[in-house]
Amino acid sequence: xxxxxxxxxxxxxxxxxxxxxxxxxxxxxxxxxxxxxxxxxxxxxxxxxxxxxxxxxxxxxxxxxxxxxxxxxxxxxxxxxxxxxxxxxxxxxxxxxxxxxxxxxxxxxxxxxxxxxxxxxxxxxxxxxxxxxxxxxxxxxxxxxxxxxxxxxxxxxxxxxxxxxxxxxxxxxxxxxxxxxxxxxxxxxxxxxxxxxxxxxxxxxxxxxxxxxxxxxxxxxxxxxxxx
Ligand SMILES: [Mg+2]
Numbered sequence: 001x002x003x004x005x006x007x008x009x010x011x012x013x014x015x016x017x018x019x020x021x022x023x024x025x026x027x028x029x030x031x032x033x034x035x036x037x038x039x040x041x042x043x044x045x046x047x048x049x050x051x052x053x054x055x056x057x058x059x060x061x062x063x064x065x066x067x068x069x070x071x072x073x074x075x076x077x078x079x080x081x082x083x084x085x086x087x088x089x090x091x092x093x094x095x096x097x098x099x100x101x102x103x104x105x106x107x108x109x110x111x112x113x114x115x116x117x118x119x120x121x122x123x124x125x126x127x128x129x130x131x132x133x134x135x136x137x138x139x140x141x142x143x144x145x146x147x148x149x150x151x152x153x154x155x156x157x158x159x160x161x162x163x164x165x166x167x168x169x170x171x172x173x174x175x176x177x178x179x180x181x182x183x184x185x186x187x188x189x190x191x192x193x194x195x196x197x198x199x200x201x202x203x204x205x206x207x208x209x210x211x212x213x214x215x216x217x218x219x220x221x222x223x224x225x226x227x228x
Pocket of ligand 1: 051055056057058059099
């Protein structure tokens, strides 16, 4: 008798959740991107402090410029097609004076645009294909792998998590798992020496400090997952 009040509402919640998670519309993807911008706005000072420990201390301000370019491109967009929006964001981010990360983030957005077809709404498979296209394009520029103490330490585990979750069709769960994997990947960078950039010259001294680029990417995925 008591079971009746417990069971159905839970099932109902799950049904609603899965129905809501089936596809993403253009405004929902814009909300995801805007939530990522908000994460960087809220944390750019912390990101610069991380960079000051192992680099030149500018990461927070450079990634903020890149993400403000994302916000502006969304605000200026007149249509409701994701493919041209992401291409515009890619070009604007590359032009945003985003230090060493600007061109990398720009190629990520360009690669996401390239991977999209002309579908109006994205199902989970299309969303994962979009992320995969972006991260593969980025990986051609970066050539860093997991363990090199770069943004790839967050991007590559996030992609693995998205691809594992893709068969479930549940977008919300896929993004939650991607955000968790990116956060774990960023946290793991504290253990690594750097293979690229200024931090490479510091040898053992960077151990104990997280890579600011990886932390930024984890915040971007946190924004994506919390937006839904
Ligand atoms: Mg820097």
